[in-house]
Amino acid sequence: xxxxxxxxxxxxxxxxxxxxxxxxxxxxxxxxxxxxxxxxxxxxxxxxxxxxxxxxxxxxxxxxxxxxxxxxxxxxxxxxxxxxxxxxxxxxxxxxxxxxxxxxxxxxxxxxxxxxxxxxxxxxxx
Numbered sequence: 843x844x845x846x847x848x849x850x851x852x853x854x855x856x857x858x859x860x861x862x863x864x865x866x867x868x869x870x871x872x873x874x875x876x877x878x879x880x881x882x883x884x885x886x887x888x889x890x891x892x893x894x895x896x897x898x899x900x901x902x903x904x905x906x907x908x909x910x911x912x913x914x915x916x917x918x919x920x921x922x923x924x925x926x927x928x929x930x931x932x933x934x935x936x937x938x939x940x941x942x943x944x945x946x947x948x949x950x951x952x953x954x955x956x957x958x959x960x961x962x963x964x965x966x967x968x
Contacts, residue, residue: 874925878932881914885936903958906940
């Protein structure tokens with residue numbers, strides 16, 4: 843049961859869904875689907891502007907680290923442990939798009955992260 847919050851004899855309105863800085867926060871916690879969709883949209887926009895054929899891979903990785911990661915990691919302290927696998931999968935999808943590795947190129951996630959010198963799960967658990 844939720845309690846009433848009173849400030850200066852005014853009851854604060856109760857809401858079940860709240861949009862805070864682009865993240866949908868519900869009574870049960872952070873909406874992970876919305877967050878993952880936002881990260882994938884940002885990755886697509888960056889890859890359209892900074893095309894892989896015309897931009898150095900290291901530049902795109904720096905953009906990924908400064909633009910994509912903060913969007914994903916914002917509010918990560920409220921993410922459930924059961925969502926870690928989905929977050930890692932979406933993150934690898936972004937990394938593969940950014941680094942020009944399509945699904946037809948056989949490289950494991952470990953090989954891709956080692957080659958690019960990034961560590962996805964370590965950043966999520968910090």
